[in-house]
Amino acid sequence: MAIADETDHSGSEDGENYFVSMTDMMVGVLFIFIIMLMMFALDFRTKTEVQENAVDDARKMAHKLEELRGQVGAEITLLDEAQRVRREMLRDIESQLQAEGLNVRVDEANGVLRLTEDSVRFNPNEADLKFLALTNVSKIARVLERVLPRYSACRLQSNAPPCRASGAPSVETVFIEGHTDSDGPDAQNWLLSVQRAVNTYRHMMGEARALRMLRNQRGEEIVSVSGYAATRPIDAGSSREAWARNRRIDLRFVMEVDSRQRLGEILKLTEEMKKEIDRLTQASGSGR
Template identity: 50%
Template sequence: MVVEAEAPVHGDAEEENYFISMTDMMVGVLFIFIIMLMAFALNFQKQADRQEDKISVAEEVGRKLEALEQRVSQRLSEIREAASARAQLLHDLRDALSREGLNVTVDEANGVLRLSEDAILFPVNGADLVGRARDNVDKLARVLAHILPVYSPCPAVADSPCLSRSRAYVETAFIEGHTDSTGLDTNNWDLSTKRAVNTFRELIVAAPDLRRILNGRGSEVLSVSGYASTRGIDPDRTALAYSRNRRIDLRFVMEVDSESGLREIQTLIDGMKGEIAHLSRPAVP
């Protein structure tokens, strides 16, 4: 009886223990599932955050690319404006000199006003301006004194303030001396420089106000340089070719703030490189 009575009790206990063990197991599995779900949610959040971070970085790179494009376009516009202003200056000078009876050649690509041998002809192995050559330099001086101030931010009047940069101006007007290919090369360098210096001196004697024409930095626009026979315009070995190469050129350089513009563009490029490197960096688990 007792045994029979105890047997059901033992069976109930086993069923209870089985139920408890199954419950514990289910709780354990559920707990593990919750942990896995939490881990998945956390990982998903990290991935989402990382994705959002990448989207944010990409958007920043896009903004910098747009800014870079605007800066480059602005610089190109300034360069085109300077080239256009220089071409206009060259044509203004050519037309004015033509009215003075001087025929000159314009080289727009290099910003050069080339004075022919008919305008300024130097003797062989000589740098002196004599006779007609001196008279023609005087004509050139008057034309330069009349036209160059239009292309300068600083009026040719003592103590007058320079204008703000609202257009392209002349930075330097080089008076370039040249020789033919005869004679010693070492002598030709000195000779070409003397021709440029003598032309400069005659220009400022004829038109003293030329020295008051300044660029945006407040420096004199007129300068000199000599090239010996390195920039000949006629390769023939004839008397006519030699006389053409013994010449004076005027080369005009316009003011374009390329240095600060390039620094600005370089800063933008460096910033974009950093952002792109961030995008390419592998995710840290």
């Protein structure tokens, strides 16, 4: 179980995700690379004296650029598919929880299922699940046990179907996130938020043991915990009602796609293009 601390997490709920995926970073870098390449090409065209071999190199580089654009487009399509699969999963979970009489809210953009104070309520300065909260967490665990296997990379049971096909979007992690209100010492709230998440995790695993059998593409358990103290309020007010809403549990669903091979191909292609640019730069300078 991964437990977040004060140095690891800060900022608003809507302003950040858990982490920036390697694929997202690659796509951003590649777009910058393509823009720089286009600027170079425009400058290259303005040269009146260009050697023939440099022109041939330019054509080759244009072909590689088109290939690169196609690969980046494929990565974006895969990311879009992962987002679509997550929305489908969240709506399925939401529908089943509502059928159980639980009031939940879904933030599709950030992949968060928010358990409102009507579903899981904590008393001030307490981390224990009591009365109705225990019953509701049991319902949540059983719904996750039904839904998550369809979106997980692997299951450990001997009678389980084979792992999902490589490259297919699947769940990387489901974080059980604990939150507090802004009242009380900050250090105490950090500990309290983690305790709330851990207690929720333990009760879920006791009610739905099959959840611990679910694995991501690296073979790790997908259900984990984190705590945020009062750093991610959903109600900025200072009333008792606002504090009650902020003493909550969120479930955050992080998706993964197997992009390692494609990213390796893109890196190789960008390196080849860099060499082409270096040659064109030298040819452009000698043609002046």
